[in-house]
Amino acid sequence: MRKVGIVGAGMVECRGRHIEKSYPELAQLAVMECAKDAQVDVVREADSGVIGIYNDILQSQAIPESTLQGHIGLANKSLTRVSSGGATGAYAMAVAHDRVASGRSDICLVLGVEKALDCYDFEAESATPAVVQAIGYSWDPWFERPLGEHASSSYAQVIIAYMDRHPGDLDPMVRARVVELLCGHAKNNPYAQRRGETVTAEEVLNSRYIVHPVHQLETCVYTEAACALIFASEKMTREIARRRNREPMWIRGVAEANEPYFVGDDIDYYKAINRIHSDYLVTKKALKMARLSIDDIQVIELHDAYIPQMLITLAEMGVVPVGRANDLVNEGIIMPGGKLLVNPSGGLMFGGHFVGGSNMMSTWSVMRELRGRDLQFGLVHGTGAINSNYGVAFVIERGES
Amino acid sequence: MKETKKIIPDVMIPYKGSKIEKGRDGAEYILRNDAMYTGYEHSQAEHSEFFLSLKNNCVILGRICPSCEKIDVPPAKLRCPPCSPPVDPTKHLQQIGFREMVVVALSDRGFLEATPPVVCFAPANFKSEVPYANGYVRLYTKEGTATNGAMKIRIRTTTGLMRPGIAKWKDEVKIVFRDEREGSICDIFAVPASELAEEQLQKSPLFESDIEWDRDMDLNIRVDDSFTQSGDFLRKEWMIFASRIERSKRAQKDLANWSSRILVATLGGDFGLLIVDGALVVDGCDLFDPDIILRVDDPKTLLRYVHDGYALTNLFLEGSLHLNVLNETIFKMDRLPRSLKRDGV
Numbered sequence: 233m234r235k236v237g238i239v240g241a242g243m244v245e246c247r248g249r250h251i252e253k254s255y256p257e258l259a260q261l262a263v264m265e266c267a268k269d270a271q272v273d274v275v276r277e278a279d280s281g282v283i284g285i286y287n288d289i290l291q292s293q294a295i296p297e298s299t300l301q302g303h304i305g306l307a308n309k310s311l312t313r314v315s316s317g318g319a320t321g322a323y324a325m326a327v328a329h330d331r332v333a334s335g336r337s338d339i340c341l342v343l344g345v346e347k348a349l350d351c352y353d354f355e356a357e358s359a360t361p362a363v364v365q366a367i368g369y370s371w372d373p374w375f376e377r378p379l380g381e382h383a384s385s386s387y388a389q390v391i392i393a394y395m396d397r398h399p400g401d402l403d404p405m406v407r408a409r410v411v412e413l414l415c416g417h418a419k420n421n422p423y424a425q426r427r428g429e430t431v432t433a434e435e436v437l438n439s440r441y442i443v444h445p446v447h448q449l450e451t452c453v454y455t456e457a458a459c460a461l462i463f464a465s466e467k468m469t470r471e472i473a474r475r476r477n478r479e480p481m482w483i484r485g486v487a488e489a490n491e492p493y494f495v496g497d498d499i500d501y502y503k504a505i506n507r508i509h510s511d512y513l514v515t516k517k518a519l520k521m522a523r524l525s526i527d528d529i530q531v532i533e534l535h536d537a538y539i540p541q542m543l544i545t546l547a548e549m550g551v552v553p554v555g556r557a558n559d560l561v562n563e564g565i566i567m568p569g570g571k572l573l574v575n576p577s578g579g580l581m582f583g584g585h586f587v588g589g590s591n592m593m594s595t596w597s598v599m600r601e602l603r604g605r606d607l608q609f610g611l612v613h614g615t616g617a618i619n620s621n622y623g624v625a626f627v628i629e630r631g632e633s
Numbered sequence: 634m635k636e637t638k639k640i641i642p643d644v645m646i647p648y649k650g651s652k653i654e655k656g657r658d659g660a661e662y663i664l665r666n667d668a669m670y671t672g673y674e675h676s677q678a679e680h681s682e683f684f685l686s687l688k689n690n691c692v693i694l695g696r697i698c699p700s701c702e703k704i705d706v707p708p709a710k711l712r713c714p715p716c717s718p719p720v721d722p723t724k725h726l727q728q729i730g731f732r733e734m735v736v737v738a739l740s741d742r743g744f745l746e747a748t749p750p751v752v753c754f755a756p757a758n759f760k761s762e763v764p765y766a767n768g769y770v771r772l773y774t775k776e777g778t779a780t781n782g783a784m785k786i787r788i789r790t791t792t793g794l795m796r797p798g799i800a801k802w803k804d805e806v807k808i809v810f811r812d813e814r815e816g817s818i819c820d821i822f823a824v825p826a827s828e829l830a831e832e833q834l835q836k837s838p839l840f841e842s843d844i845e846w847d848r849d850m851d852l853n854i855r856v857d858d859s860f861t862q863s864g865d866f867l868r869k870e871w872m873i874f875a876s877r878i879e880r881s882k883r884a885q886k887d888l889a890n891w892s893s894r895i896l897v898a899t900l901g902g903d904f905g906l907l908i909v910d911g912a913l914v915v916d917g918c919d920l921f922d923p924d925i926i927l928r929v930d931d932p933k934t935l936l937r938y939v940h941d942g943y944a945l946t947n948l949f950l951e952g953s954l955h956l957n958v959l960n961e962t963i964f965k966m967d968r969l970p971r972s973l974k975r976d977g978v
């Protein structure tokens with residue numbers, strides 16, 4: 233397997249709604265920014281692309297990637313669309329990694345784009361119920377969808393099942409302080425959807441439950457945006473790094489795992505509802521591939537769809553034991569000055585969650601922090617689908633210049 | 634005449650047309666009404682046996698693997714991937730894995746694999762059902778063994794609206810059948826066994842009509858003189874709250890194009906709230922035909938909302954606020970405190 237580097241990143245500002253821009257326009261802007269950042273001529277140098285678009289209903293178009301081919305400079309080249317629930321962005325990156333690692337591609341454009349808020353509920357006169365419904369169409373249509381399942385209820389089910397087994401963990405005040413933390417982080421992210429916003433722990437606890445036990449202010453937002461990355465072979469990564477006069481970034485580890493849909497009592501056969509077992513598996517596997525341990529990781533950008541889920545994920549990753557997630561805050565581990573920097577972009581919570589590309593924004597952020605803070609190892613994580621069943625992890629290393 | 638329900642309610646179907654909105658750049662952009670829709674005659678395929686059994690026989694079916702003896706419910710797959718059928722010496726190629734599972738009739742008793750979350754904010758098609766809870770239930774076989782798989786099922790309470798704490802991890806439940814069934818997962822739901830009498834628990838199948846519903850819905854208006862003073866105070870605080878909305882663009886936007894008539898009933902007296910044209914108006918006590926009733930004993934309970942911005946939804950879920958319905962009006966009101974704060978009002 234060949235070594236794979238990341239040579240550039242381009243973001244479009246995250247917004248609740250871009251009524252001024254269609255998804256092809258958002259996509260083209262992100263690719264344009266990425267080409268500039270990498271100093272790569274996409275049309276003449278990129279030989280393939282992978283695109284993450286989560287949900288056709290949100291774009292109001294089936295096979296939306298077909299529109300993009302010409303817009304993003306990949307006329308007559310291979311462009312694979314990936315759709316893997318909430319983890320779509322990370323899965324698209326995994327496919328692009330494999331394409332370069334296999335030797336089939338030397339420069340692969342990776343793009344994630346999503347619209348969302350064009351959906352509209354004409355009864356409630358509000359977009360959100362329609363967005364939630366569009367996502368709700370992801371559930372098994374025979375046994376579960378008729379019951380009104382949706383993203384928040386399924387994450388809440390995992391969270392409350394964890395709390396059943398670990399009473400006292402995921403303390404509401406701990407969670408509220410994490411919201412404050414991420415709110416502060418987002419101020420340093422020029423693309424963050426909620427960068428001007430201030431949320432206090434008290435406001436989090438006062439905010440309504442959307443699905444008990446999850447408060448509205450501990451859930452991520454719906455976002456319209458795009459992010460592009462360029463993955464390259466070792467040779468091209470070194471050449472572009474010289475061209476750009478900066479150190480290369482290497483993908484040292486990558487892993488994906490998908491848990492079964494249906495719930496039951498055997499973790500090897502069913503989904504264990506009190507666990508995010510996929511997060512445990514992919515972190516272990518990606519770190520093994522990188523020949524590192526979780527203690528070597530200095531910055532994590534993880535998929536914080538919901539704050540309590542983010543804390544469970546950090547426990548599954550081995551940052552603290554499962555059942556001891558409160559320690560992340562109470563022992564200061566992820567707090568300012570702590571040993572681990574988590575979601576310096578503000579995460580999906582404050583940065584934004586444009587599903588097809590959120591994990592790519594996380595990658596942009598990890599690379600920025602590795603350079604800006606002179607760090608060596610970072611981890612990018614994506615989760616998604618029903619009951620947080622899909623997991624992806626990447627280990628990123630800042631190389632020598 | 635039999636009621637006929639449409640899959641897509643009329644109110645959800647947009648009229649042809651469009652509107653113009655200003656973008657951040659000040660230019661005009663068109664928002665064109667549209668809908669993506671596809672009718673289905675959705676085959677229940679191999680699951681038809683399960684759903685027909687619910688509809689016609691009121692029996693829940695699972696599937697058991699003869700090798701590993703795992704019992705799936707719902708019986709979503711027909712074969713067990715890790716297990717192989719017995720070797721067939723007459724065949725050149727043996728089947729590796731994917732052993733055929735066997736249908737097994739389950740009892741209508743089981744327990745919760747986890748505490749079910751309570752949904753307050755629902756997808757568009759389920760707005761009218763909140764607050765609701767779906768939980769994973771492991772059923773018992775006729776021999777009393779628990780299934781390995783857990784089935785997602787609606788959990789209902791006989792006491793009124795669903796709230797946290799009513800159904801918890803490990804709680805025993807009884808499966809109840811709707812009197813009219815169509816062959817869908819909605820034909821059944823579970824009720825905490827602790828809410829049912831012994832004879833109801835023993836009855837199989839137990840029907841929805843065998844149960845008395847909404848036993849503890851307490852919306853009766855009572856007055857206690859010792860609360861009169863705090864009742865008056867609460868009403869004044871609501872008037873101050875309403876006047877703050879007049880100074881907040883965000884709060885007015887929260888209530889825009891919405892109307893509702895709300896009766897606030899406390900032991901210290903009752904009064905009305907009108908939402909109209911982006912404003913909240915505190916009205917007299919003879920509010921005609923309210924569409925929402927907020928009932929608390931101690932008027933101070935509602936000060937947590939008007940003073941501290943604590944969500945009405947949460948007061949309801951915690952049991953200190955009684956509602957006849959949890960709906961969009963409550964959610965819009967729950968946005969107001971933060972909007973007022975963000976506008977510095």
Ligand SMILES: [Zn+2]
Nearest residue numbers: 698701713716
């Ligand atoms: Zn088996």
